[in-house]
Amino acid sequence: MNNSESVTKQTESNIANPDRRNLIIxxxxxxxxxxxxxxxxxxxxxxxxxxxxxxxxxxxxxxxPTRHLGxxxxxxxxxxxxxxxANYGPPADKxxxxxxxxxxxxxxxxxxxxxxxYGPYTNEKLVGEAVAPFRNKVAIATKFGFDxxxxxxxxxPENIKRMVEESLGRLRTDRIDLLYQHRVDPSVPIEExxxxxxxxxxxxxxxxxxxxxxxxxxxRRAHTVHPVAAVQTEYSFMERSPEKNEVLATCEAxxxxxxxxxxxxxxxxxxxxxxxxxxxxxxxLRVGFDRFSEExxxxxxxxxxxxxxxxxxxxxxxxxxxxxxxxxxKPWIVPIPGxxxxxxxxxxxxxLNVTLTPTDVRELEAGFLQLTVHGxxxxxxxxxxxxxx
Numbered sequence: 016m017n018n019s020e021s022v023t024k025q026t027e028s029n030i031a032n033p034d035r036r037n038l039i040i041x042x043x044x045x046x047x048x049x050x051x052x053x054x055x056x057x058x059x060x061x062x063x064x065x066x067x068x069x070x071x072x073x074x075x076x077x078x079x080p081t082r083h084l085g086x087x088x089x090x091x092x093x094x095x096x097x098x099x100x101a102n103y104g105p106p107a108d109k110x111x112x113x114x115x116x117x118x119x120x121x122x123x124x125x126x127x128x129x130x131x132x133y134g135p136y137t138n139e140k141l142v143g144e145a146v147a148p149f150r151n152k153v154a155i156a157t158k159f160g161f162d163x164x165x166x167x168x169x170x171x172p173e174n175i176k177r178m179v180e181e182s183l184g185r186l187r188t189d190r191i192d193l194l195y196q197h198r199v200d201p202s203v204p205i206e207e208x209x210x211x212x213x214x215x216x217x218x219x220x221x222x223x224x225x226x227x228x229x230x231x232x233x234x235r236r237a238h239t240v241h242p243v244a245a246v247q248t249e250y251s252f253m254e255r256s257p258e259k260n261e262v263l264a265t266c267e268a269x270x271x272x273x274x275x276x277x278x279x280x281x282x283x284x285x286x287x288x289x290x291x292x293x294x295x296x297x298x299x300l301r302v303g304f305d306r307f308s309e310e311x312x313x314x315x316x317x318x319x320x321x322x323x324x325x326x327x328x329x330x331x332x333x334x335x336x337x338x339x340x341x342x343x344x345k346p347w348i349v350p351i352p353g354x355x356x357x358x359x360x361x362x363x364x365x366x367l368n369v370t371l372t373p374t375d376v377r378e379l380e381a382g383f384l385q386l387t388v389h390g391x392x393x394x395x396x397x398x399x400x401x402x403x404x
Contacts, residue, residue: 079123080367082349084272085244087193087223089154091342092364093126094119095276095353100138102300103282107355109141116145118357120153122364128247128274128351130158130197131182143187150188156245156274157182158227160197168400170200172211179220195225195247199402205233209240216241225274230402231261234271243271245349250275252284252337252379253318253388267345277392278341278350279363281307285334286319288312300397306390314389321382331369336379338366343376 080091097103099112107115116127129142139157146153159178162169182191194215196208215221223244226234237243246266250257254277257263266273279285281301290313294302301307306315322333329336334352341350352363391398 079125082272082346084193084225084274084347084349085223085242085270087154087244087272089126089349090124091349092124092338092367093128093156093274093349093351094124095351096127096129096138096142097133098353099355100141101133101135102298103353104295105298106134106137112141112355113145115355115357115360116142117148119360119364120146120149122360124364125153126156126349126351127153128156128276129186130195131178131185132158132161132163132197135163136185139182139185143185147187154192155186155188156193156195156225157186157191158195158197160195160200160227168198168200168202170196170203170208172203172207172214175208175211176215179215183220190219191221193223193225193245194221195227195245196229197227198400199226199229199233199404201404205229205237206240209237213241227276228401229262230404231265232404233402234262234265235269238269238271243269245272245274247274247276247351249277249392250341250348251278251280252322252340252383253280253315254392256392263345266347270347272347272349273345275341275348275350278352279334279337280318283307283312283315284319284322284337285332285362286323303394304390304392304397305394306388306392308390311390317386318383318388321379321386324382325375325379329369331365332362334362335366335369338363339369339371340376340379342366343371 081088082091083089094116096112096116099115100106119127127142127146129138131139133139142155146155159175159182160168160170162174179191179194183189194212196212199205200208209224212221212224216224224237224241225245225247226237226243227247229237229246229248234243234246246262248257248262250273257273257275263273265271281304282288283306290309292312294307296302305311319333322336326333326336338350338352341348354360354363393401
């Protein structure tokens with residue numbers, strides 16, 4: 016048996032062995048807690064074949080790489096705060112959530128993502144309390160656009176301005192660093208939305224404008240009124256819609272940053288879900304998503320296996336490979352993995368210690384192209400408010 020066959024058989028054994036998987040994941044998490052952000056990726060289009068993909072610069076005592084969303088400088092990995100308070104099971108204990116977010120800051124994270132609809136309202140309050148001691152050293156992103164009281168969407172200018180005032184109070188701050196329209200409201204022209212946010216920027220209450228789940232056409236229209244700093248859409252190793260619908264290409268053409276939500280496949284890519292995984296129907300949105308049905312949880316395991324193959328070779332976790340892959344795509348991509356656990360936080364940040372070569376990236380892509388991802392990314396009701404114009 017040659018060396019290549021030996022590695023392949025060992026990898027297949029690890030993939031089939033949950034105990035072996037957990038041991039590797041635990042080791043990756045512990046290692047990440049000791050040394051975060053020593054190497055990363057630049058995703059340079061001009062690198063030579065075989066060159067490692069590394070970050071060109073670092074900032075702060077932690078050595079965390081910095082990336083730009085438009086002209087907003089943030090840590091290369093942000094903190095998606097939603098899952099602490101809502102949508103992925105019962106809310107975490109408030110103190111646990113605060114500890115997780117403050118630990119993220121101590122390890123170099125300077126970008127915290129929330130929204131008024133998360134909870135609703137409770138996640139903004141949590142983030143405001145958590146970052147209060149170091150507010151001037153971080154960027155807070157929040158979102159407007161859902162009509163929480165009446166249902167549906169509401170991006171009328173007067174509602175945007177009312178929401179911002181309320182969010183400022185919950186966040187304990189005098190400005191929002193990045194304000195997204197959470198979903199495009201078809202009843203309000205995007206030019207009016209951009210104009211309302213521009214007014215808030217002129218008043219100093221908002222610093223940057225963003226869009227979430229917007230089409231390439233909408234992004235371009237908004238950008239003509241006021242520069243869009245960032246677009247947030249689901250994007251991960253297993254969810255490739257932004258590659259196909261011109262959203263990534265539009266961001267690149269206009270100098271807009273891209274923030275993938277669900278960078279770990281809404282919790283699937285860490286490789287800890289199985290066909291018998293259950294979700295709380297009262298508190299977990301994924302219970303109604305076809306991709307998380309019992310059948311599709313099993314059918315999509317080959318996606319995890321592609322990540323595991325490289326993870327085992329590098330002695331890291333599939334989560335770290337998935338985040339490394341995202342950061343290797345473009346230097347203006349800033350994933351926001353969410354967690355309520357310091358251990359998972361360490362594991363996620365450990366992705367900054369992973370070096371991917373162009374060969375690694377090509378092999379991951381080759382493995383993915385042989386697969387079919389089963390199930391849509393959200394349910395029909397959720398997809399109806401995703402901009403398809």
